[in-house]
Amino acid sequence: MKTIQKPRIFSCIEPALQYVKDRQLKTALLNALSNQEKAIATIEGTFGKLTTQKWPEETFKFFFNAWKATHLKMLAIYGLSCRLQRMALEESDDPGKQHELLLAAAKNAETSYEDLGLDFDGETHTKLYHDLAESFVSDDSWTLDKWSIPEANAFKEFVYRNMVVENIQVGLFTNMFSEIYNHAEYTVALSAFNELIDAHYDFVPDEKKKTTTYIFAHLEDETELNHFSVVIDSLNYYAKAENTAIDYELAQRTFETYLLKMARVFEQINLKLS
Numbered sequence: 001m002k003t004i005q006k007p008r009i010f011s012c013i014e015p016a017l018q019y020v021k022d023r024q025l026k027t028a029l030l031n032a033l034s035n036q037e038k039a040i041a042t043i044e045g046t047f048g049k050l051t052t053q054k055w056p057e058e059t060f061k062f063f064f065n066a067w068k069a070t071h072l073k074m075l076a077i078y079g080l081s082c083r084l085q086r087m088a089l090e091e092s093d094d095p096g097k098q099h100e101l102l103l104a105a106a107k108n109a110e111t112s113y114e115d116l117g118l119d120f121d122g123e124t125h126t127k128l129y130h131d132l133a134e135s136f137v138s139d140d141s142w143t144l145d146k147w148s149i150p151e152a153n154a155f156k157e158f159v160y161r162n163m164v165v166e167n168i169q170v171g172l173f174t175n176m177f178s179e180i181y182n183h184a185e186y187t188v189a190l191s192a193f194n195e196l197i198d199a200h201y202d203f204v205p206d207e208k209k210k211t212t213t214y215i216f217a218h219l220e221d222e223t224e225l226n227h228f229s230v231v232i233d234s235l236n237y238y239a240k241a242e243n244t245a246i247d248y249e250l251a252q253r254t255f256e257t258y259l260l261k262m263a264r265v266f267e268q269i270n271l272k273l274s
C-alpha cells in the first residue's frame with residue numbers, strides 16, 4: 001500500500017529559506033527551528049490527532065477559538081506600521097530617512113492586503129475563517145470567551161505587544177516569523193483538514209471548498225512566503241533609516257519564543273482532542 005507523505009513544518013520552511021539573501025538571518029531562522037524541534041513536533045502531532053475522528057462540536061469550539069487567536073493579526077500589523085509612520089513624520093528635516101521609514105511602514109503593511117480583502121472584493125480572512133469554523137459548529141458561539149484557552153489568549157497578547165509595544169526590530173521579527181511559520185502551518189493544516197473531511201464527514205465538493213478556502217487562500221500564489229519577504233524588506237529599510245545593525249541574536253530569541261508559545265497553545269488543544 002502506498003503511504004502518503006504528510007507535510008512537515010520544517011520541510012515546508014527550509015526550501016523557502018534559499019531566497020533569504022541575509023546569511024545571518026537565515027542562520028537565526030534555522031537555529032530557531034532546530035532548537036525548537038520539540039515544540040514543532042507538538043504542533044504537528046496535534047494536527048495529526050485532529051484527523052483521527054469526527055469530533056464533538058464542543059471540541060471544535062475550543063479549537064477554532066484558540067486557533068483564531070494565533071492568526072488574524074491585522075491589528076498588530078497596523079499598529080507596527082503606525083509606529084514606523086509616526087517615526088517617519090518626525091523626520092521632516094531628513095527626507096531620505098523619512099522616505100526609508102515610510103517604505104518600512106508600507107512594506108510591513110503589505111502583509112495585511114489579503115487579510116483585508118484588497119483585490120478580493122472586500123472579502124476578509126476573518127469572514128473566511130468563520131466559514132471554516134461554522135462548517136464544524138452550528139453557530140458562532142465558538143467566538144465566546146467561554147471557549148477560549150488561556151494559552152491562546154496569551155499568545156495573541158504576546159504578538160500584539162511584540163509588534164506594538166516592544167522595540168521595532170522585535171515587532172518586525174515577530175511579523176516576519178509568523179509569515180514563514182504560517183506558510184508551513186497552513187500546509188500542514190490543509191492536509192489535516194482534507195484528511196479529516198474525507199475520512200469522517202460527508203461534505204459535497206462545494207462545502208469542502210468553502211470549508212478549506214481560508215487555509216488555501218494563504219497557500220495559493222504563495223501568499224505567506226511573499227509576506228515573509230516583504231517583512232525582510234521592511235526590516236532592511238528600517239535598519240538603513242536608523243543606521244543600526246540588525247540584532248540577529250534577538251531575532252533568533254524572538255523566533256524561538258514564538259514557537260514555544262505556539263506549542264503551549266497546541267498542547268492545550270491536544271488535551272481537548274480526547
Ligand SMILES: [Fe+2]
Nearest residue numbers: 114115125218
Ligand atoms: Fe490571512
Ligand SMILES: [Fe+2]
Nearest residue numbers: 111179224227
Ligand atoms: Fe500573511
